[in-house]
Amino acid sequence: xxxxxxxxxxxxxxxxxxxxxxxxxxxxxxxxxxxxxxxxxxxxxxxxxxxxxxxxxxxxxxxxxxxxxxxxxxxxxxxxxxxxxxxxxxxxxxxxxxxxxxxxxxxxxxxxxxxxxxxxxxxxxxxxxxxxxxxxxxxxxxxxxxxxxxxxxxxxxxxxxxxxxxxxxxxxxxxxxxxxxxxxxxxxxxxxxxxxxxxxxxxxxxxxxxxxxxxxxxxxxxxxxxxxxxxxxxxxxxxxxxxxxxxxxxxxxxxxxxxxxxxxxxxxxxxxxxxxxxxxxxxxxxxxxxxxxxxxxxxxxxxxxxxxxxxxxxxxxxxxxxxxxxxxxxxxxxxxxxxxxxxxxxx
Numbered sequence: 001x002x003x004x005x006x007x008x009x010x011x012x013x014x015x016x017x018x019x020x021x022x023x024x025x026x027x028x029x030x031x032x033x034x035x036x037x038x039x040x041x042x043x044x045x046x047x048x049x050x051x052x053x054x055x056x057x058x059x060x061x062x063x064x065x066x067x068x069x070x071x072x073x074x075x076x077x078x079x080x081x082x083x084x085x086x087x088x089x090x091x092x093x094x095x096x097x098x099x100x101x102x103x104x105x106x107x108x109x110x111x112x113x114x115x116x117x118x119x120x121x122x123x124x125x126x127x128x129x130x131x132x133x134x135x136x137x138x139x140x141x142x143x144x145x146x147x148x149x150x151x152x153x154x155x156x157x158x159x160x161x162x163x164x165x166x167x168x169x170x171x172x173x174x175x176x177x178x179x180x181x182x183x184x185x186x187x188x189x190x191x192x193x194x195x196x197x198x199x200x201x202x203x204x205x206x207x208x209x210x211x212x213x214x215x216x217x218x219x220x221x222x223x224x225x226x227x228x229x230x231x232x233x234x235x236x237x238x239x240x241x242x243x244x245x246x247x248x249x250x251x252x253x254x255x256x257x258x259x260x261x262x263x264x265x266x267x268x269x270x271x272x273x274x275x276x277x278x279x280x281x282x283x284x285x286x287x288x289x290x291x292x293x294x295x296x297x298x299x300x301x302x303x304x305x306x307x308x309x310x311x312x313x314x315x316x317x318x319x320x321x322x323x324x325x326x327x328x329x330x331x332x333x334x335x336x337x338x339x340x341x342x343x344x345x346x347x
Contacts, residue, residue: 010034015041020067027103029063032056032219035212040064044210048160049185050199050250052216057185060214061156062099064183069134072153076178082152083136086171088162090118093138096158097122100136119146141167151177157184161195168194185214188246196252215249272307274331275300282326284340286319294322298331 014037016024024030031037036056039049040063047064051057065083072081085093085100094117101113101122110125112132119139123132139146141163147170155171157163168184175182188196202211216223216232223229236244245251274280283297294317298310312325326332 023066027106032221035214035218036060039212042210045208046182047210048199048202049212049214051185051187051214052248052250053187054222055214055216056219058095061096061183061185065100066103068154081134082150084139084152084155085158086139086155087158088141090138090140092159093117096156152180153178154181159186160184161186161189161192165194188252213250272309274309279336280331280334282335282338
């Protein structure tokens with residue numbers, strides 16, 4: 001069920017830029033394998049990584065930051081550079097925070113880092129300078145208001161598959177002002193469906209977007225035998241195919257009962273509003289019996305796309321009551337079409 005994984009240093013070296021080579025040498029970094037090096041060599045503005053456990057995702061994210069900020073300084077010479085580490089909660093940012101802090105200290109700058117990460121920050125100054133030229137802050141998806149402050153030059157999504165879709169949208173929006181970069185990495189989580197969709201879409205993206213896979217066996221520091229390493233073979237034999245593919249090989253398993261294989265929440269779910277004067281379509285499911293729910297969806301159809309902007313969902317209310325609720329909505333006067341469950345007469 002596994003495929004061969006390249007996880008050794010190429011004979012010609014890793015092929016990083018001169019700047020990256022210098023920075024990585026200062027901090028003593030060597031990639032976990034060619035797969036991680038390929039991610040770091042990419043010049044895409046937006047990167048998403050699907051990885052296995054202990055594949056080197058957090059280390060890779062910290063090295064992405066290390067090679068990015070000098071370029072940002074050249075592009076924005078009069079700015080104090082701002083960066084965010086974003087996680088589902090503050091705890092998810094701990095690994096990247098520690099790696100970045102230690103790297104910056106090794107580069108010889110004056111580094112002031114908080115001991116806590118909830119929230120946490122790292123300020124970087126030139127020796128003798130009063131004000132920092134670089135500020136990195138931790139952000140939690142549980143505190144969304146903090147994602148509306150300032151415009152960062154770059155964002156790292158930590159265990160990004162555990163972050164909700166709205167947080168991804170917020171981060172994407174905040175990067176617009178500075179044309180900032182985004183780097184997200186994570187191990188697949190069964191509860192997340194937008195992240196695998198993004199990984200798949202960006203695999204065929206444009207020059208600004210790139211998707212990468214980082215399976216656990218590519219980390220030759222931990223598993224020198226690659227996919228044939230005894231520990232990898234043991235985990236393969238002792239776990240389900242689904243678990244091994246997602247948690248070790250970084251390959252998403254399709255959800256059970258999937259109807260629309262190309263449905264992507266990051267594309268297909270958006271805030272839409274009722275537009276006065278436009279035809280409103282109603283789809284109704286009255287349910288069965290007094291205890292089941294009676295549901296009505298209100299939508300516009302624009303350019304062949306269905307845009308659902310409102311829903312009525314009630315239990316224990318007879319049809320006349322649902323009609324009264326609908327009549328009280330602003331959009332009711334524009335209803336021109338109603339589609340109901342064909343078995344409504346049997347309800």
